[in-house]
Amino acid sequence: MKSGAEEAFDLIVLGGGPAGISAALSAARHGVHTLLIDESPMPGGQVYRAVPGEFRINSPVRLGEDFKRGETLRRALAGSAVEVRLDLCVWNVAPGFLVQAAGPNGLFQGQSRAVIAATGAAERLYPFPGWTLPGVIGLAGATILLKSQQMLPGRRTLVCGVGPLLYAVASAILKEGAEVAAVVDAASFGEWVSCLTRMASRPDLTARGARWLWMLRRAGVPVLYRTKIIEARGTDAVTEAVVAPVNAQGQRQVGARTRSFAVDSVAVGHGLVPGTEASRLLKAKQVFRAERGGWTAEHDADGLTSIANFYVAGDGAGVAGAAAAEESGSLAGLAAARDLGRLDAQRHMTIATAIRRKRKRADRFGHAMAEMMRARPGLIDAATTDVVVCRCEDVTRTTLEATIAAGARTLNELKSWTRCGMGPCQGRFCSETAAELIAAKTGDRAGAGQLTARFPIRPVAIRQLVEGFDYEQEVPSPALVPM
Amino acid sequence: MFDFAIVGGGIIGSCTALFLARGGMRVALLERGGLCLEASGRNAGTLTLLYARGPLLPLVLGGKAMWEDAPSWLGAGVDHHRAPGIEVAFTEQEASLLDRDMTLRRDAGLPIEIMSGKRAREIEPGLSSKVILAAHSPEDGFAASNLVGGRIRTALIDAGATVRDGAAVVGIRVEDGCFVLDQSGTRVKARRILLAANIWVKEMLGWLGAHHLPIRARVAQMIVTERTARAINAVVRVVSQISLKQTNNGMFLIGSGAGFNWYDDPNEPGGDLKPENVAQKLGIAVHAVPALANTRIVRTWHGIEGYAHDNFPLIGPVPGVAGAYVMACLRSGWSIGPYGGKLMAEILLGKRAERDLFHPAFDVKRMLAVEVAA
Numbered sequence: 001m002k003s004g005a006e007e008a009f010d011l012i013v014l015g016g017g018p019a020g021i022s023a024a025l026s027a028a029r030h031g032v033h034t035l036l037i038d039e040s041p042m043p044g045g046q047v048y049r050a051v052p053g054e055f056r057i058n059s060p061v062r063l064g065e066d067f068k069r070g071e072t073l074r075r076a077l078a079g080s081a082v083e084v085r086l087d088l089c090v091w092n093v094a095p096g097f098l099v100q101a102a103g104p105n106g107l108f109q110g111q112s113r114a115v116i117a118a119t120g121a122a123e124r125l126y127p128f129p130g131w132t133l134p135g136v137i138g139l140a141g142a143t144i145l146l147k148s149q150q151m152l153p154g155r156r157t158l159v160c161g162v163g164p165l166l167y168a169v170a171s172a173i174l175k176e177g178a179e180v181a182a183v184v185d186a187a188s189f190g191e192w193v194s195c196l197t198r199m200a201s202r203p204d205l206t207a208r209g210a211r212w213l214w215m216l217r218r219a220g221v222p223v224l225y226r227t228k229i230i231e232a233r234g235t236d237a238v239t240e241a242v243v244a245p246v247n248a249q250g251q252r253q254v255g256a257r258t259r260s261f262a263v264d265s266v267a268v269g270h271g272l273v274p275g276t277e278a279s280r281l282l283k284a285k286q287v288f289r290a291e292r293g294g295w296t297a298e299h300d301a302d303g304l305t306s307i308a309n310f311y312v313a314g315d316g317a318g319v320a321g322a323a324a325a326e327e328s329g330s331l332a333g334l335a336a337a338r339d340l341g342r343l344d345a346q347r348h349m350t351i352a353t354a355i356r357r358k359r360k361r362a363d364r365f366g367h368a369m370a371e372m373m374r375a376r377p378g379l380i381d382a383a384t385t386d387v388v389v390c391r392c393e394d395v396t397r398t399t400l401e402a403t404i405a406a407g408a409r410t411l412n413e414l415k416s417w418t419r420c421g422m423g424p425c426q427g428r429f430c431s432e433t434a435a436e437l438i439a440a441k442t443g444d445r446a447g448a449g450q451l452t453a454r455f456p457i458r459p460v461a462i463r464q465l466v467e468g469f470d471y472e473q474e475v476p477s478p479a480l481v482p483m
Numbered sequence: 484m485f486d487f488a489i490v491g492g493g494i495i496g497s498c499t500a501l502f503l504a505r506g507g508m509r510v511a512l513l514e515r516g517g518l519c520l521e522a523s524g525r526n527a528g529t530l531t532l533l534y535a536r537g538p539l540l541p542l543v544l545g546g547k548a549m550w551e552d553a554p555s556w557l558g559a560g561v562d563h564h565r566a567p568g569i570e571v572a573f574t575e576q577e578a579s580l581l582d583r584d585m586t587l588r589r590d591a592g593l594p595i596e597i598m599s600g601k602r603a604r605e606i607e608p609g610l611s612s613k614v615i616l617a618a619h620s621p622e623d624g625f626a627a628s629n630l631v632g633g634r635i636r637t638a639l640i641d642a643g644a645t646v647r648d649g650a651a652v653v654g655i656r657v658e659d660g661c662f663v664l665d666q667s668g669t670r671v672k673a674r675r676i677l678l679a680a681n682i683w684v685k686e687m688l689g690w691l692g693a694h695h696l697p698i699r700a701r702v703a704q705m706i707v708t709e710r711t712a713r714a715i716n717a718v719v720r721v722v723s724q725i726s727l728k729q730t731n732n733g734m735f736l737i738g739s740g741a742g743f744n745w746y747d748d749p750n751e752p753g754g755d756l757k758p759e760n761v762a763q764k765l766g767i768a769v770h771a772v773p774a775l776a777n778t779r780i781v782r783t784w785h786g787i788e789g790y791a792h793d794n795f796p797l798i799g800p801v802p803g804v805a806g807a808y809v810m811a812c813l814r815s816g817w818s819i820g821p822y823g824g825k826l827m828a829e830i831l832l833g834k835r836a837e838r839d840l841f842h843p844a845f846d847v848k849r850m851l852a853v854e855v856a857a
């Protein structure tokens with residue numbers, strides 16, 4: 001394998017979102033030789049997303065507060081001692097902290113004494129008939145289109161699912177001049193109201209939410225609470241979306257009337273799930289916390305996991321949003337500086353205490369939002385029997401349920417027996433649904449476990465891995481074992 | 484009280500339990516994890532005559548036939564796919580080894596042809612032009628090992644067997660002429676037992692007085708690509724290095740145990756699962772089938788294989804313990820599995836002579852005198 005010379009660092013931070021940038025900055029500030037890796041061409045992550053470097057920005061204000069905050073962090077990063085490698089997709093984190101990555105410019109291999117996984121969250125997406133039709137995209141996908149390219153998902157979009165992203169996406173679509181057919185929210189208006197006291201911990205963010213709602217009202221966009229999408233229709237692409245009322249768990253209400261919308265796109269998302277591939281690869285102890293998105297590495301207040309010198313930060317440590325991610329990243333970076341001997345315990349305590357206070361406020365807001373995005377298991381009833389749950393391997397709900405009925409009680413068993421989760425996405429799309437199907441039978445969601453993570457955690461081109469391979473040199477002559 | 488307790492829910496233990504239950508016995512199958520989730524569910528699924536050796540040959544032939552005909556005894560197929568098996572050599576040394584081993588197999592009556600690289604490429608155009616010698620076994624194939632656990636669980640329950648999975652057996656005692664198994668705190672009693680837990684029988688045989696048997700573990704690693712256009716039909720093996728196939732759904736599956744270390748403790752496969760090893764195996768695979776370079780790997784995993792000091796299995800009675808049997812460390816365990824389990828069940832049911840399976844080369848007694856290297 002021609003992976004280039006192995007480079008050495010004190011700390012490697014995986015992920016260049018708010019948590020990763022803050023972690024790298026706070027560690028580097030205390031003299032820790034730090035590398036930050038991200039798979040995007042620019043740092044910022046999903047929320048503080050940058051626009052492509054080739055773009056000229058005429059009006060930065062129009063790109064919003066998240067972009068502005070991202071620019072501040074990007075400037076701080078550029079002015080710091082942190083080494084930054086972009087366009088690099090990490091495909092392995094081996095014990096002892098060998099980090100391997102691949103990108104358009106080749107392979108990378110770095111050895112470090114500590115690792116902070118600030119790998120963010122992935123979108124939870126429960127399937128429904130038509131969810132694989134062109135024109136149906138995730139709320140997170142829509143956010144990327146809108147933020148990085150000012151691209152619209154369609155001319156007339158139905159925005160549906162759960163959580164604050166619904167309103168962020170709907171208002172961004174309106175801002176770009178397109179139409180939102182409706183916002184379809186599985187939560188009730190009352191659930192949002194009951195969050196208000198905790199949301200008051202971050203009045204700035206709450207005010208932004210109010211502005212989104214005001215935009216929707218002014219544009220006459222209907223907001224349907226306690227409602228979900230049950231089908232996307234169309235032959236070559238989505239042309240119609242059908243919605244139906246649900247109860248608090250997201251289950252469809254029997255006999256209630258459906259409504260149909262003519263649309264050319266559907267943006268749908270059912271919350272966020274912490275990205276745990278790196279911590280599972282390292283076999284860090286995992287805990288299940290439904291209110292924070294599900295499984296995460298168990299960690300202390302600074303993000304230290306069950307493995308020495310391995311920390312988690314940001315949404316990957318439990319969904320809490322971008323604001324809280326910055327503080328949790330700073331804390332993890334500080335803890336790494338302490339554990340690597342660059343910061344004595346007392347000084348660490350002084351600095352960390354101040355950050356923890358700030359974090360508490362951000363966390364109150366973030367946790368309220370995370371709870372609005374928690375899994376609502378009833379939402380899976382939109383997937384009728386022949387709906388494909390695992391898109392990579394074409395495994396239907398019927399196949400999964402028959403296999404569960406035959407005794408599969410864990411995701412690993414279900415994967416082995418049906419191939420669900422074996423494809424290129426490695427279960428990121430299907431494992432939430434598969435786990436809920438198991439829980440529907442066993443009543444034990446956590447008991448369904450997690451899929452075993454193995455490298456590569458992202459697909460790697462074989463051509464890159466075998467470049468320069470020399471058979472005669474690298475393959476030993478066979479031993480003559482007796483028959 | 485069960486007639487039989489079988490320890491180990493891999494393909495050997497599951498199939499023995501299945502045929503015992505169908506023979507009217509009260510059977511408990513004890514498994515620490517899930518059925519066929521270790522080596523039995525993680526192997527590359529190859530069914531070939533190109534690896535089989537000596538007294539294992541008839542077992543491989545019998546197992547291969549049963550996998551082809553899985554619906555008749557398992558109640559469902561396991562994506563069996565007929566494909567030629569082709570072993571290839573790139574260097575003079577590989578060629579001489581291939582020639583020696585395949586001549587022996589051919590002379591034992593197997594339908595194997597030794598041929599030039601050019602001829603092999605006519606049969607399998609996806610092969611590289613660098614092949615200098617090949618062996619062709621036209622009636623090989625493969626099946627999807629990952630599917631077996633679910634299928635066999637259903638069959639076992641239909642047959643009336645008791646499946647007790649998810650808890651490890653941590654001790655076995657002989658008490659009043661029967662066996663008491665401690666399954667993580669639960670007592671299971673049986674008149675006779677079969678240890679079918681691959682490398683983990685090493686510890687279990689110690690409980691029954693056969694300590695420190697010369698058994699070691701080695702990992703076999705699997706590498707899988709994304710689904711892609713069909714490039715090969717044959718199961719391709721590079722002499723003593725890797726095997727490579729493209730499955731029914733279009734992904735490549737590359738399997739290898741070559742060059743990995745030996746471990747005494749099966750729970751610590753340690754440092755073998757390194758990306759450098761993956762890259763080296765992929766280098767060999769691309770050398771054999773160039774089209775592979777155009778795809779991406781999406782997953783790797785490994786299984787643990789147990790090896791006796793002489794590479795032959797442990798099959799037969801446990802020395803000095805009446806009513807206790809062992810069947811483990813088979814090597815071609817996937818191919819042999821269903822047939823081995825069926826023979827074992829028939830012997831235990833008294834319907835078949837012991838000599839049909841209990842070959843002297845497989846006897847545990849042969850291992851008792853072997854000095855274990857420190």
